[in-house]
Every structure is written in C-alpha cells, then in structure tokens.
Amino acid sequence: MNKRYLLVLFVCAVTLLNCTPKGEGKSINSDLERAHITLDSLYSHYSVANTNLLRENYPFDDKYTASYLASEDQKNIPNQYSYLWPYSGTFSAVNAMFETSGDKQYQVILDTKVLPGLEEYFDQKRTPFGYSSYINSAPESDRFYDDNVWLGIDFTDTYMLTNDEKYLNKAKLIWDFVASGIDEKLGGGIYWCEQKKKSKNTCSNAPGSVFALKLFMATRDSLYFEQGKNLYEWTKKELQDPSDYLYFDNVNLEGKIGKAKYPYNSGQMLQAAALLYKLTNNKEYLTDAENIAKSGHDYFFQDFTTAEGQSFKILKRSDVWFIAVMLRGYIELYNLDNNKTYLDSFQKSLDYAWTHTRDNNGLFNVDWTGEQKDDKKWLLTQAAMIEMYGRMAGIK
Numbered sequence: 001m002n003k004r005y006l007l008v009l010f011v012c013a014v015t016l017l018n019c020t021p022k023g024e025g026k027s028i029n030s031d032l033e034r035a036h037i038t039l040d041s042l043y044s045h046y047s048v049a050n051t052n053l054l055r056e057n058y059p060f061d062d063k064y065t066a067s068y069l070a071s072e073d074q075k076n077i078p079n080q081y082s083y084l085w086p087y088s089g090t091f092s093a094v095n096a097m098f099e100t101s102g103d104k105q106y107q108v109i110l111d112t113k114v115l116p117g118l119e120e121y122f123d124q125k126r127t128p129f130g131y132s133s134y135i136n137s138a139p140e141s142d143r144f145y146d147d148n149v150w151l152g153i154d155f156t157d158t159y160m161l162t163n164d165e166k167y168l169n170k171a172k173l174i175w176d177f178v179a180s181g182i183d184e185k186l187g188g189g190i191y192w193c194e195q196k197k198k199s200k201n202t203c204s205n206a207p208g209s210v211f212a213l214k215l216f217m218a219t220r221d222s223l224y225f226e227q228g229k230n231l232y233e234w235t236k237k238e239l240q241d242p243s244d245y246l247y248f249d250n251v252n253l254e255g256k257i258g259k260a261k262y263p264y265n266s267g268q269m270l271q272a273a274a275l276l277y278k279l280t281n282n283k284e285y286l287t288d289a290e291n292i293a294k295s296g297h298d299y300f301f302q303d304f305t306t307a308e309g310q311s312f313k314i315l316k317r318s319d320v321w322f323i324a325v326m327l328r329g330y331i332e333l334y335n336l337d338n339n340k341t342y343l344d345s346f347q348k349s350l351d352y353a354w355t356h357t358r359d360n361n362g363l364f365n366v367d368w369t370g371e372q373k374d375d376k377k378w379l380l381t382q383a384a385m386i387e388m389y390g391r392m393a394g395i396k
Contacts, residue, residue, distance in 0.1 A: 092154055096388075324387045
C-alpha cells in the first residue's frame, strides 16, 4: 500500500467526501454503503464551520429550544449547537460502522472529529467529572446520568475494538459519575438527572446495566458484573409490566410509575438479559430476553401493506433513536440464538425507509411509512439511521 493511497484514504475519512469506504480485499454490502452515504449527508448539513460541533436541526433554527431537558430555564434558551444527547448519536453511529467493517478510517473519524467535539461538553468543574448537557463555554447546564451512560457504552465498545486504554479510561471515569447517581431510595437504582433527583428511569438503569456488564467484559473486574446484575434486577422488579414483559418509563420518589413504554427501555433490558445469559449461562436470563423480544416485536411494529401490495411488519412511528437502541438488544439476542425473525422485520423497515422516507438532501423523516414529512430533520434521527444501517450490515 503506497503513501499516496494512504493519503487519499485519510482525506476521505477526515473530510467525509463522497468516497465509498473499501475494506481490504472485500466488497462493502448495501447497508454499510447506506450508512456511509447518510454519514456524509449528516456532516454536510449539520456541521458548524471551523468547529467539530453540530447543529441540532436542519434547516437550522436559532429559535429552536429542546423539549427533553429537566430544567425549564435551560429548555427556554435557544441553542446554537446540538445538545449532548443528539451529538452523542454520532459516536454510536460511527462506532457501529467501525465494528461492522473493521475499517480504521472510522477510528480516524472518531479521533479527529467526533471525540474532539464531544470534549466540548466534558465538565471538570463539578465532581465526579462527567458530560454536561450543553457545551462548556455556555452557562452551566444539567448533567444527565443517561446521557453519560450512552457515552460510557460507546467508549467501552471502542476499547473492545481497539484495545486502546484511552477509551477504557474514559469509560471508567464516566462509570464513576453514573454510579454517583445511585442511592438507597426506592431500594436502589440510578436517577435520571443529577440536578433534579425526582425519578429513577429505565433509560438510565437498563443501559446502566448494559454499561456495567460491558465494563466487566472489558476488565474482568467482578465489581462491574455485580453492579450490572443489581441494576438489571432492580429495574425488572420496579419497572417491568408483568402483563407483557415490557418496561415502563420511570418511577418517582413517591413510588408513582410513569407508564409510557418506549422502544429503547425494553430494548436495553433485552440486551442486558442477553448479556447476563452470555456471562452466566443462567437460562432465566435467556427466557427474560426471549419474552421481551416477542412482546417488543408485537408492540413496536405494526402490519403494513405497500402501494404495490407487499405486506410486512413495519416499525411504528417513534423516536427513531429509541428504535436504534432497541435494535441493539435484538442483535444481542440474535448472537445467542441465530434466529433472524426479528431482525428481518427491522431490515424490511430499513429497506423501505431508504426509498420512501429520505428527502432530497439524503435526510430521513421519522414516519417509517413515508406518508408524513417533517419540516425539520433532527440530528439524532440521522445518527440513529446510520447506526441501524451500520449494525445491520454486520449481520450474517
């Protein structure tokens, strides 16, 4: 491999021109091509000149305020840049492409683009250190335990792909922050927001279990295993709906359950159950995973017939990133049982979305049927689509 070829490859990775990634001696399948094309579209439309930061929506609206924050004051402040949560989706997206392809150009993108931008959210003014919901140059913002959990999972995954200690060290640091959100109220569990300790949510505890179990796999430190197992058991006891095995959203400190059911909550408990079975060979965990998977397939998909008369189960409209996180759980189960039934449903939805839900800029609407169009396209939706295409590209 000559120096000129290496230079071309590097420029392609860093500048994200419309270069199709090539693996050594192998062709790239269509899902990975879709992921790469969408990654190019994301950086073309959301990048902020002379920074590694991103806008939250396209077209950019300087009056936009986020609806998912804990603080009313912070919600009402227009943001020039994406909040942490949508930005973090690019980490998961590029990681998925890296894991599937093994192509080092994606590590270059992580190290030169994604992670330098991410560090603008890293808060070392408060201890334990952790990531804030908005950039450090702005007034102090809330810190969410779930935001940090997603990052910790990604850093751990990157370490497992590279064996580079810098990623593991960051994951451990993040775990220290996440663990600081556990107390004995309600018998355990992680809060949602450091500054608003009013509820303990499935979105912090289910992925908290996955994060701890992955840290155990990376380090073999049994403390992480015990913490992951405990978080799984607490979440199952407090937040599972016994009628269908799916998961409610949260429980407040008065014990009142928020009964909304979102794809990512059940999906992360599915993934945690599959990991626990993999680590313990205890069939109770496998049964848990199978029960969640079956009910999730019934609950989060719907029957659909195309204009051409093709019928299949399509994903129901929801936050697209919630669906991407749910997919992680189904893939974890597939790695155990090699049953493609559920993944085939995801694939059919993703195939249909590619031809029916993208706009002329290569950006996705959120309605899987393609019938409803969005005036604005959210950054996290695009990152989620990249992640899903990237992960599905690795399914044999």
